[in-house]
Amino acid sequence: MFSPIHNKLARRAGWHTSTSFKEMGNIYREIISRGSLSRGNLFLREKPWDMDTKKQKPPTDERAPILVAFGQAVRRRRKELGFSQEAFGDACGLDRSYMGGIERGEHNVALINIMKIIATLGISPSEFFSDLDGVD
Structure with missing residues (x-):
């Protein structure tokens, strides 16, 4: 159901790959919220809620x-x-x-x-x- 790269990402994120297409979108959303994708590799963030990528101005x-x-x-x-x-x-x-x-x-x-x-x-x-x- 998934390509090899999707299987790898799903395993790294802790999901089984025997999911339906309906759940695939949920998996992608969760993967993106937990990390970033780069050339098929999943880099998990320490804090998934830390999504602010805007540059902070110094005090x-x-x-x-x-x-x-x-x-x-x-x-x-x-x-x-x-x-x-x-x-x-x-x-x-x-x-x-x-x-x-x-x-x-x-x-x-x-x-x-x-x-x-x-x-x-x-x-x-x-x-x-x-x-x-x-x-x-």
Whole structure:
């Protein structure tokens, strides 16, 4: 009733393979909830209910001070120019939500994106980075 790979997965998950097609869907749902499939191998999770795969943002006190200072400098200069986050992100060629993360100090920004931000602010890199003098 099952292919060899299905038999292997069902045995690893603790089921007998003499089940009906009706139960096959239930078996697949249970296998997926208990682990992940990779090239026919079943990797069981320690905690099947731990399904959250979203990346968790670090708490404010764990963010690198230089990233927080960089974000504050970007936010201050952006507001001086009268840009919203969305309009500024569009002008830079970056997503609005990414810009928000930068301003909160959640992203370690690539140099090319730093240069896009500085160019959009209309200042020189040395002028922008003078705002970060004294940050450890």
